[in-house]
Amino acid sequence: MISEKCKGDTLNAKAFAPAHITGFFETHDHQNPVMKGSTGCGIVLNAGIESTVTAGEGIQKSEIMLNGKKVSGNTISTVIEIITDMPVKVQCQADIPVECGLGASGAGALSTAYALNSALSLNLTANKLNEIAHVAEVRNSSGLGDVAAQSVGGVVIRTVPGAPDSGKYDHIPGPELDVYCLTLGKLSTGSVLGNAELLGRINYTGRKAMEKLMQKPTIAEFMACSRDFCIDTGLADERIIDIIETVEAAGGMASQAMLGNTVFAISNNPEEETVQQALTEFGNVLHYKTSFTSIRII
Structure with a gap:
């Protein structure tokens, strides 16, 4: 866990992560959640989830909102727990259907991780943030391969399972579809x-x-x-x-x-x-x- 103390000021940051449609996949189990994942192929979309993170004065308890409604947000909660011990408010705005196969949980995890990193000035690398989002997905059984594809974009072939920096991927080149x-x-x-x-x-x-x-x-x-x-x-x-x-x-x-x-x-x-x-x-x-x-x- 990364702990960051905030005094006085309220901190805000916003990030967007794209949706992803998996066309087919194969799961690969592993004791290490970084290495656990799936291979397969899918399409990254130009829509997704935008997450706004607020931390600092006045935030007493972590809270997750989706399109204006309070939700449990287990995968996002895990992202928060891995990154910080501070209470934060996360407001997610989705322009895709949720729990319908468009990688919404991965998009929410990624956008929250990147927004937290920015708001708290943690200076984590993209690979580390992507890994955190992937591990949160695996721990909550909400996804196995979306994060890897969402971290690069395009029509992605996931050839080796795991978090983006641990697995391997290729692309099907082509025009915008x-x-x-x-x-x-x-x-x-x-x-x-x-x-x-x-x-x-x-x-x-x-x-x-x-x-x-x-x-x-x-x-x-x-x-x-x-x-x-x-x-x-x-x-x-x-x-x-x-x-x-x-x-x-x-x-x-x-x-x-x-x-x-x-x-x-x-x-x-x-x-x-x-x-x-x-x-x-x-x-x-x-x-x-x-x-x-x-x-x-x-």
């Missing part, structure tokens, strides 16, 4: 990671998906691998499969965000609106773009 998301409800990451039988299917299928993608590392192949992964593992229910097939009939590519009840889709032709229109039949469609940047202090 339009990413359309349709959220059908919340899904707890911990509820899936705690199911041993399901986890076995996930790891086997995720390993095969990675082998296939590395033979042809393109966006189209990533989407195909992700689609097969969500269906072959049984994570995709009939409604999700129906939506995926509808998007494909419209000429697009779609899959399920891991781990969440969210369908994400991209188009072969971004000038056409057929993919977005196909998703609109099933509900409200969220429109993002891929982001090739990462965390920033605001």
Whole structure:
């Protein structure tokens, strides 16, 4: 724990971290949470979570707010406990759905870590802050690989598990993509990671998906691998499969965000609106773009 004493003045800082959609993954256990994580591939988005940290006079007890409502925020609480023994107030503003497979917990952990570092003038490096966010995710079973991707941006292939500075990653190069998301409800990451039988299917299928993608590392192949992964593992229910097939009939590519009840889709032709229109039949469609940047202090 890093302790920092603050006298008199109220300290404030704000940071943003992007969302991340995992298309497929394989988990890798390890006694050291820094080395524990997942391999796989996913897309970093231009939306995410902005966290404002307040410390100093008048803050008697740590408090976490999400979009104006007080929450337990276990992963963010762990970030705070690792970094400081001071009570702080964290106000998170999310422009993405939470608990829907868009890496919200990782974005919240990262933005809080960076904002705390800035507010308390701790002078921690980016690698250390990324590691803290990753460890907080692992300890709370809220994620295994989002932080690694969110720390670099782009379409990220995570080839070695662990915190960003411990694991290894590569990228699928390409232009900015339009990413359309349709959220059908919340899904707890911990509820899936705690199911041993399901986890076995996930790891086997995720390993095969990675082998296939590395033979042809393109966006189209990533989407195909992700689609097969969500269906072959049984994570995709009939409604999700129906939506995926509808998007494909419209000429697009779609899959399920891991781990969440969210369908994400991209188009072969971004000038056409057929993919977005196909998703609109099933509900409200969220429109993002891929982001090739990462965390920033605001």
